[in-house]
Amino acid sequence: NAGVTQTPKFQVLKTGQSMTLQCAQDMNHNSMYWYRQDPGMGLRLIYYSASEGTTDKGEVPNGYNVSRLNKREFSLRLESAAPSQTSVYFCASSELGRGQAKNIQYFGAGTRLSVL
């Protein structure tokens, strides 16, 4: 059981380049999320998708776009990378609702991105 899989694990970009971070989950979860982690700031939500076909902005959406391709996959795109987007990016998924197993977010291993 792979859980949440992110690709790539590492990436170096030059300012202005574009790239897409991929995320897939095999837990049949409805909801998926993208976070960035910067030193001393914990994780901050970039975008999330409560269910297939919907996406919403989180705390720090500027400079990013997302696509919920299907129930399993949720991608994050940087159209024109900037040094301020150097960070570690995490994808997560969960099943929303009331109940014991609900609302727990399970995370991928992260993508370490450097923008020069």
Add this chain to the structure above:
Amino acid sequence: AQKVTQAQTEISVVEKEDVTLDCVYETRDTTYYLFWYKQPPSGELVFLIRRNSFDEQNEISGRYSWNFQKSTSSFNFTITASQVVDSAVYFCALSEARDSWGKLQFGAGTQVVVTP
């Protein structure tokens, strides 16, 4: 405004000592969840525990225990008889009903260093 505050940036202990991590949260919702996640040096985030706002019963699970006090808006986490493998960054997080449970708001994290 920061909704989850982890005032301790780093805690260093010697193996077998107990470690208590503080977490103070802020919410106007009466219904919410609180979480602890662990991030070992390998980088992935591991779910440890979730508590809902209606369950103030404290719990012990092996060497881990939690102290949830609504009166002081605190959700503290204790590792008893620490081991080197407990060395990690620990994050406290809040999920509120107003956000349909979807958004996790993280504290800045507490680095725990356990030395032999």
